[in-house]
Amino acid sequence: xxxxxxxxxxPRAPFSPGGDHEIDARIAEKLLAIALRDGGDYxxxxxxxxxxxxxxxxxxxxxTVGRGVSVGLGVRVVKGDATGYAYTEDLSFDRMAQAARTAxxxxxxxxxxxxxxxxxxxxxxxxxVQSLSLEAPPADKxxxxxxxxxxxxxxxPRIVKVDVSxxxxxxxxxxxxxxxxxxxxxxxxxxxxxxxxAEEGSKRQSGRSGGGGRYGLxxxxxxxxxxxxxxxxxxxxxxxxxxxxxxxxxEFEVVLGPADSGILLHEAVGHxxxxxxxxxxxxxxxxxxxxxxxxxxxxxxxxxxxxHARGSINVDDEGNASRSNVLIENGVLVGYxxxxxxxxxxxxxxxxxxxxxxxxxMPLPRMTNTSLLPGEHSPEEILxxxxxxxxxxxxxxxxxxxxNGDFVFSLTEGYLIEDGRLTAPLKGVNLIGNGPDALxxxxxxxxxxxxxxxxxxxxxxxxxxxxxxxxxxxxxxKITVGGTQTG
Amino acid sequence: MTTxxxxxxxxxxxxxxxxxxxxxxxxxRAGADDAxxxxxxxxELTVKVRLGEPELVQQAGSRALGLRxxxxxxxxxxxxxxxxxxxxxxxxxxxxALAELSEPDDLNxxxxxxxxxxxxxxxxxxxxxxxxxxxxxxxxxxxxxxKAAFAYDRRVTNSDGATWSRNVGAVAFATSxxxxxAYRGSYASLYVEPVCDDxxxxxRNGYWWTASRFVAQLDDPEYVGTVAAQRTVAQLxxxxxxxxxxxxxxxxxxxxxxxGLLFSVANGAAFYxxxxxxxxxxxxxxxxxxxxIVDDPLIPxxxxxxxxxxDGLPTRRNTIVRDGVLDTVLCDVYSARKLGRASTGSAxxxxxxxxxxxxxxxILCAGExxxxxxxxxxxxxxxxxxxxxxxxxxxxxxxxRGAAGFWIEGGEIAFPVAEVTxxxxxxxxxxxxDRVGADVDTRSxxxxxxxxxSHMTVAGK
Numbered sequence: 001x002x003x004x005x006x007x008x009x010x011p012r013a014p015f016s017p018g019g020d021h022e023i024d025a026r027i028a029e030k031l032l033a034i035a036l037r038d039g040g041d042y043x044x045x046x047x048x049x050x051x052x053x054x055x056x057x058x059x060x061x062x063x064t065v066g067r068g069v070s071v072g073l074g075v076r077v078v079k080g081d082a083t084g085y086a087y088t089e090d091l092s093f094d095r096m097a098q099a100a101r102t103a104x105x106x107x108x109x110x111x112x113x114x115x116x117x118x119x120x121x122x123x124x125x126x127x128x129v130q131s132l133s134l135e136a137p138p139a140d141k142x143x144x145x146x147x148x149x150x151x152x153x154x155x156x157p158r159i160v161k162v163d164v165s166x167x168x169x170x171x172x173x174x175x176x177x178x179x180x181x182x183x184x185x186x187x188x189x190x191x192x193x194x195x196x197x198a199e200e201g202s203k204r205q206s207g208r209s210g211g212g213g214r215y216g217l218x219x220x221x222x223x224x225x226x227x228x229x230x231x232x233x234x235x236x237x238x239x240x241x242x243x244x245x246x247x248x249x250x251e252f253e254v255v256l257g258p259a260d261s262g263i264l265l266h267e268a269v270g271h272x273x274x275x276x277x278x279x280x281x282x283x284x285x286x287x288x289x290x291x292x293x294x295x296x297x298x299x300x301x302x303x304x305x306x307x308h309a310r311g312s313i314n315v316d317d318e319g320n321a322s323r324s325n326v327l328i329e330n331g332v333l334v335g336y337x338x339x340x341x342x343x344x345x346x347x348x349x350x351x352x353x354x355x356x357x358x359x360x361x362m363p364l365p366r367m368t369n370t371s372l373l374p375g376e377h378s379p380e381e382i383l384x385x386x387x388x389x390x391x392x393x394x395x396x397x398x399x400x401x402x403x404n405g406d407f408v409f410s411l412t413e414g415y416l417i418e419d420g421r422l423t424a425p426l427k428g429v430n431l432i433g434n435g436p437d438a439l440x441x442x443x444x445x446x447x448x449x450x451x452x453x454x455x456x457x458x459x460x461x462x463x464x465x466x467x468x469x470x471x472x473x474x475x476x477x478k479i480t481v482g483g484t485q486t487g
Numbered sequence: 488m489t490t491x492x493x494x495x496x497x498x499x500x501x502x503x504x505x506x507x508x509x510x511x512x513x514x515x516r517a518g519a520d521d522a523x524x525x526x527x528x529x530x531e532l533t534v535k536v537r538l539g540e541p542e543l544v545q546q547a548g549s550r551a552l553g554l555r556x557x558x559x560x561x562x563x564x565x566x567x568x569x570x571x572x573x574x575x576x577x578x579x580x581x582x583x584a585l586a587e588l589s590e591p592d593d594l595n596x597x598x599x600x601x602x603x604x605x606x607x608x609x610x611x612x613x614x615x616x617x618x619x620x621x622x623x624x625x626x627x628x629x630x631x632x633x634k635a636a637f638a639y640d641r642r643v644t645n646s647d648g649a650t651w652s653r654n655v656g657a658v659a660f661a662t663s664x665x666x667x668x669a670y671r672g673s674y675a676s677l678y679v680e681p682v683c684d685d686x687x688x689x690x691r692n693g694y695w696w697t698a699s700r701f702v703a704q705l706d707d708p709e710y711v712g713t714v715a716a717q718r719t720v721a722q723l724x725x726x727x728x729x730x731x732x733x734x735x736x737x738x739x740x741x742x743x744x745x746x747g748l749l750f751s752v753a754n755g756a757a758f759y760x761x762x763x764x765x766x767x768x769x770x771x772x773x774x775x776x777x778x779x780i781v782d783d784p785l786i787p788x789x790x791x792x793x794x795x796x797x798d799g800l801p802t803r804r805n806t807i808v809r810d811g812v813l814d815t816v817l818c819d820v821y822s823a824r825k826l827g828r829a830s831t832g833s834a835x836x837x838x839x840x841x842x843x844x845x846x847x848x849x850i851l852c853a854g855e856x857x858x859x860x861x862x863x864x865x866x867x868x869x870x871x872x873x874x875x876x877x878x879x880x881x882x883x884x885x886x887x888r889g890a891a892g893f894w895i896e897g898g899e900i901a902f903p904v905a906e907v908t909x910x911x912x913x914x915x916x917x918x919x920x921d922r923v924g925a926d927v928d929t930r931s932x933x934x935x936x937x938x939x940x941s942h943m944t945v946a947g948k
Binding site for chain 2: 055058061062063064065066067068069070071072080081082083084085086087088089099102105106138139142160161163197199204205206247249250251280281282283284286360362396397398399401402403404405406407408409410412427428429430431432433434480481482483484485486
C-alpha cells in the first residue's frame, strides 16, 4: 500500500501559543470580567481541543478509518449555589464574549467591574508519552489490528468472527479561573478492543478483551498488552463460555477476581462518595464521615495520579491539581470526592475530582482511578475457603442507585466454585447488592492487587468520562446472584 | 426539500443544505468518487431547580458536520465542528487522503439512485413556539413541579431537583448520488426526582417525567411533580423477597427496555456480525402470538419520527415481529447488502459515525386490558417498575437484570420490592408473554403497554 499524503504532524489547539485564536492572560481577564459583570461570585473558562481517530477491522479487512476534531470554550459563572453555563465552538472574541455574558446572567441584578490577575499554574505530568499515537504512521496501527485478528483466529478453529478496533485521541485543555489560575494540559489516550464469536454446532458465544490508557503506542509493549495477547484472550473467553451452564439464583458466597472487579468499588461506594450527592444529602453516605461503613479490611482510594492510567488527570477540569484521596480507611469513611462547589460547601480543599465530558458540560465531582488496597491473603487461600459459590472474573459494566446504594454488575466471565476449586463456567449473569451492606460482608482481601487494563467509561448526569478501577481478589460472604437455577 | 411550516428561521434548513452540498462538491474536487455530508445545528436550554432555588441555567448553540467519502471502494468517516470555509477545504482533503488507508470493500458505495427518497414528508417534528419558553419561564415550570412533589406528602423530605429542558435543531443530509434533504425538530421535557428517608438510613428516590416535541403537549408541572412524589413514597419500606419463579408484570416505564433489546438482535448489523441469537429464525415464531412489534418513523409529532433515513432512503413502517413471528430485520444499506437483501430504510447516522440500523418509534402494539386488569389477573408475582444494569448477551440471549417494583399477592399490589434480579433466556421471556395491555405509553420513542411474562426467576434472599 502506498503511504497516503496525510498530514502526520498534528494541528495544535487554536487557543495554544502560536494558534489562530491564542488565549493569553489578557484575553482571559477580559472574558472573566464580562462573565462576572452581572455580579457572579466566581467564573471559569474551559477551552478544549480534541482530535481523535478510529480504525475498525471487520471480516479480516480494515473496514473504515475515521477522524474527528472538535474545539470549543465553556464558560461557567457561579452565584451562591446556582450555576450559569454557556459554550461556543467559535473562538472569535465576539462569540466568546457572548458566551461569557450568557453564563453571567445567572447573577442578574448584581453588577460590578472587577479586574483579575491571572498567573500560570504548573502541574506535574503523569502521562508523558514517547511518541503520540496520532503522529505515528497509520500503517503501524493497521498492523496492530491485523495481528490481533490473526491471533484470535489462530487460537481455535471454532472462532468464526473477529472484530478489532483501535481508538486514539489527544485532548488539549486550558482552564482559567477568576481566582487567578491558568493551567494547560495535554491528555493522550489509546484504546484497543477485540470481539470474537465462537460457534460449535448450535452453540454460539462471544468474548471480549481490550485495554489502553494515557499512552502512546508503547502501550502495546507490555506482554499482556500486545495485540496478539488481546486477540487470544478474546478467543479464549468465547471458547470457554461455549460450555457455560445456567448460573444459580439466590444469595451465595462470591469471590471477585483481581483488577476488573474494581467495578464493584466504583458502583458500590464510589458514586455514593461523590460530594455533590452528599452536599444535597441524597446519598446513602450523607453525614457518614467518621462512621464504620465497610469491613475493617477495606481501604478505598481514588487516585488521579497513577502513571498512564485511563482515569488519571494532571489537573482536573476546574484547574485543581489531581491527587490521591483516601475515601475509606480500614472501613471508616474519611472523605468525599469534591468539585469546587462541594469543597466550598464542606469547607475543605478541592480534591481534584471536578471533571467534565467536554466544553459543552459543566464539571461535577467524578472518580478518577478507584481502588481497594491489598490485604493479606493469597488468592489461592481465598478460593480454598469457599465450599460453594461464584467466582467473578470479567464484567461488562455496572450501575448504582445513589440514594439507597443498591447496585448491580454484569458478569461476562464467571465460574462456579465447588470445594475450593473453579469448576464450570457460568452463563452471563447479574449480581445485585447494596453498597454498604456488601462492603460490610467483605471477609477476605487478597494480596494480588491489580489495576484493570483501561476500558472503563463512567456515566453520570448524561456525561461520560474515562475512569480506572482496581482491586485484589476479594471474598464477599453473601451477595445475590441473578441466575436462573433455583434448585 | 424542506418542511412546509412557516417558521421564524425557515432559512436554517436551506443554510445547512447549502453547507452540506458545498462540502460534497469539495470532496469530489479533492478526488473522492462519492461523498455524503450531514450537518447538524442545535440550540439547547436546560434549567434545573433544587429546593426551590435555581441550580443551573445552561444555554448554547452548536453546529457540527460529518463527512463520509468513498474512493476506489475505500471509505473514511470524519467530523468537525470547525465550519470556516478554509478549515472545511483542508478537512475535506484530509478525509479523502484518509480513505486510502482502508481496504477496498465492494459494498462501499452509495445507495442506487432509484432507492433514494424523492421528497421529505412534513411529519410536524418542529414546534415553532418551543423557543418562546425562556429561562425564566422554564425555571417557573421546574419550580412548580418540585413544589407539587413536596406538597403531595410530608414524607418527601428532599429532592434531587426538577429539570426543564428543550432542544431545537435542524439536520441536513446531502450526497453526491443526488440526495439532499433537511428538516427541523424540537423536543422539550420536564423531569422531577423527589427523595424520601427510609428506615435504616436508606433513602428512596423516585422520578416522573413528561416529554414532547410540542411544548403545549407537555403534562402540567404540578401533575408531573405529584406523580413523582407518589412513586417515591410508594417505595418506602422496599425489601427483598425469597428467590422464586413467578409471573412478572412489566410497567411500561421498565418494559420499554424489552423491545429495545429485541431490536439489538433483530437488525442487519447484528446478523452479519453473528451477534444475535435470532440468526436463521426469520419467518419462525420468536415470541408469543400476542406480540407484534413495529418500527414506525412516519407518525406525525412522535419523538422518534424521521422523514428520511441516514442513507437518504425514504422511511417506512416495518413490522419486526408479527403475531410472534420474526418478520423483518431492520437494515441500513450496508448491512442489507452484506446480507444480500434490500434496506428497510432504517439507517440512523450521527455526525461522527457511519450509518447503522436504528429504530425510530419502536412499538409493542396494544393488546387488551391495562395495568389494573393484568395485576388483578395475577395471583402472586412481581410488578417491575424499574430495571438496573446491562445483563444481556445478544449472542446467547441470556438475560439477567436488577429490578425493583412491587410484590403482587391475590391480584393486588402488596408491598414494595428492591434489590432483586429477574432472569430468563430472552427467547423464553418473549415466548412466555401471556398478557399485553392496551395502555401504550407514547412519551418515548420506544412505546409499550403493560405486559406480563408468565414466569421468570426472581433472585432475592
